[in-house]
Amino acid sequence: MTILYKVEGKEFSKDSVFPHKNVLCSVSARNIVAFSALQSAIVPASHGGDAGDGSLPGAGLGVGASNSHVYVCDIVTPWEYYKVCSSKSLISVLQWSPNGEQLLLGYVGGRVEIWRPRNQSINLWVLQYHATVPCEDIIEAQFFHNGKGVIFNALKKDHTYYAEKFERIEQQRPTLSGFGGVASEGCVLLTSSGLLAAFSLPVIQKIATGGGAAEGPAHEVVELTPTLHSIGISRSFIEHCSLTPSPTGALNIAFSCGWQQQLVQCFKVSLSLEGELGLEQHLAIKSESQTSIFLGPLDGRRISHLKWTRVANDDVIFIAYACPDGAGSQLEQWTLTRRHQSVHALLQGGGGANNKPNEFVQSESWEQVGKVQLNASLADISVTRLSVSTPDSCQVYAILQDNSVQVLEPNSMKQLNHTQFDKLSDASGGVKFVSGDLTPSSQMLLIFDSHAQLHAMQAPLLKQGGSGLLLLEYCIVTGCDASDVLLLNLGNLEALVEKLTDNFTRQPSFVRHFYYANFLALKSNICRVQQQEFDNLIILHAISTTFKSLLRPSDLGFQDKGPADNLAIKLAESIPDVDTVMLNLDAKDFTVEPVMLQSLQQLIQWVTDLALNMLHRLPEEVMKSKLSGKRPSYDISRDIVAISSLRELLVMIRIWGLLNTQCLPVYTKTMDNIDVLVILFRLLTRLAQNPAEPDEMLLDECSLLSKQLLIPQPTKFNPTTLLSAQGFAAVKSGQLQFTSLVEPTCLQDMETEEVIFARSIKDGVSNLQLGARPSNIRRCARCGFVFVNNASKVAKTSALKAWFSKWLHCHCGGFWKQVH
DSSP: EEEEEEEEESTTTOOOOOOOOOEEEETTTTTTTEEEEEOOOOGGGHHHOOOOOOOTTTTTTTTSSEEEEEEEEETEEEEEEEEEEEEEEEEEEEEETTTTTTEEEEEBBEEEEEEEEEEBBBBOOEEEEEEETTTBBBEEEEOOSOOOOEEEEEGTTSSSSSSSSSSSSSOOOOOSSSGGBBOEEEEEETTTTTTEEEEEEOOHHHHHHHHHSSSSSSOOOOOOEEEEEEESSSSOOEEEEOOOOOOTSSSSEEEEEEEEEEEEEEEEEEEEEESSSSHHHHHHEEEEEEOOOOOOOOOEEEEEEEEEEEEETTEEEEEEEEGGOOEEEEOOOOEEEEEEOOHHHHHTTTTSTHHHHHOOEEEEEEEEEEEEEEEEEEEEEEEESSSSSSSOOOEEEHHHHHTTEEEOOTOOOOOEEEEOOOOOOOTSSOOOEEEEEEEETTTTEEEEEEOOOOEEOOOOOSSSSSSSHHHHHHHHOOOOOOOOHTTTTTTGGGHHHHHHHHHHHTTTTHHHHHHHHHHHHHHHHHHHTTTTHHHHHHHHHHHHHHHHOOOOOOGGGOOSHHHHHHHHHHHTOOSHHHHHHHHHOOOGGGOOHHHHHHHHHHHHHHHHHHHHHHHHHHHHHHHHHHHHHHSSOGGGGOHHHHHHHHHHHHHHHHHHHOGGGGOOOOBBBBSOOOOOHHHHHHHHHHHOOSSSSOHHHHHHHHHTHHHHHHOOOOOOOOOOOSSSSHHHHHHSOOEEEEEETTTOOOGGEEEEEEEOTSSSSETTTTTEEEEESSSSEEEETTOOOEEEEHHHHHOOOOHHHHHTTTTSOTTSSSOOOEEO
């Protein structure tokens, strides 16, 4: 396996009050890594959020004054991390919500906190909920399962339709079902004394915070009261435990007690709502003992890790032992088997459905199916996160304290691969691996050492070749982030994007519409690596849907189709004159309030700027493709969907200009008798007839545009990330080494043009120049897209508010980053 990169840092390497230097980590569905550092650290204020915003006393202390610090970073910019919070209590649990929007923190002392990014900004976090289980130590916690799951089957990669490739897990049920069987959100906790605690998140509070109520400084923190229940008949001290959801909706819990090392107890915990519907319902916890594991003589060994997971529909528990006298460790796999046991004739009775005797009864037992001896102490265990259909697609990753990783095959526990990082030595200061986690698609393994330094390695999943396309389509269907898949396929993106687009166009129309946003976000990230402009299509699609939503038919009783449908039918006739198209339409269907039109002037300007730039660059692009002999994987001038959208918008703008001339685009012309909208519509109509091979007369007319009016320069966002053309060259060169909080120069884009407004920052959402140093903006941490803060509050009309509400997330799927 290939070691991808390492992030070195000196911030967490000294002044530790905890000699074991435990570091917890977890990777979200959006490929954001959260990790905890249990020592004093000095971090510049510009790289962290204000932990005191909305937090309780103690969370807003000065940086370096607390013991536990929690940070987050993106896997495509691992050198830059952001502070979430600080606490004097020792953190013991770190978990992401299924959608990657919330972060659950559990502390020694019984305090639980749920944090979320304010305004989807990765460097600004607020405390949303908190609860306390007094005088208890939280050792395990997890969000409720939402009951949704997709099976990843590598054998179905040649199928065309998504419904055949990716089967949904029908038997999977949510942990807690509300009214109508809808999955409820909440958390379940387990303390070191065997006490279960659970609480559900209030729906009213969630809606309020999701709608922007938490944007102001007066953010209210909600305190929740958990429901408590003992997991067993008696309480005991739990040393190691593991918690995982089962397909029935219950939670499977396995734990070992300090006084009974040869017994691993297993329980099934189910949650339900009790009380009459419509009245106040309360959460109820039910715990049932399951078949336990009775171990043989330990001979001085002690259990060090427990991991309960599911491998191809089988319940599996991995048990790791620490051998005495530093003789390494041992890892065992136990599988739950179900058999039909015959019943003696005297005990059969007549309890069947048809009063027939019960000849068989189902029994469950744990069987050891494999074990392996490891040469070093085990630091952590990771298992493939995908819901696979066969054990061949699953792998077990044993992270060892001698800074190595062993990849094991389930059931047989056969070693598939061994990767050695920097060897443990006195010169390294005793830095050793302590924890790790896999990315959502299980393509990268991220490991943290005792100094909270990040190590990333490739974790190949499938033995079959050609799985990159299947993984990308899996990310489209499930909504998971595909950055880890793209990082490992940077050299093969051109073929992947072609097959991905071809497969997507073959899907039924309702499937394409449902997954269109996920497809655009993924293709945007791919085209950015190839230095191709795809973001314009996403913005054009958003503007088109916003403008069409303003149209209302003048007579509802005699309209089979809406104004937008009638416009598309008229444009299919390829009429080159925009005024002729207007005469064939009912102008009343396109009537919009003049005040609303004036508020949309900047978006109208963006549409015409895009059309003008596209036509202006067309001769150059055609010449480049002829000289090089190949075409780029995506070019908006060859996209018939984009050209058709531009023609529709130009007709609408032409009609709206008659209602309010203030909404029309503004250009600097060399001649006063030039009508820009008429010229653009005529050229786009001719281009739509044959976008693959434009005729020579069209190219000549396009080349004359720069002499007729001043062409506005397009805005380019070139952030420093691994998902870029420079990142592809750097990853290809070999193992990368970064320094924390230092932007690597090898990934920076040095090609800058000295033009007017080169130093000015442009808002990509509202199409406004903000100046060289705007005071308060949001910039996407991945694509560099800029959005002004509190833009929805400044908006005067409902159309503009609806437009700004579309940008809660960036179009590429990345988090915003507050820039002050």
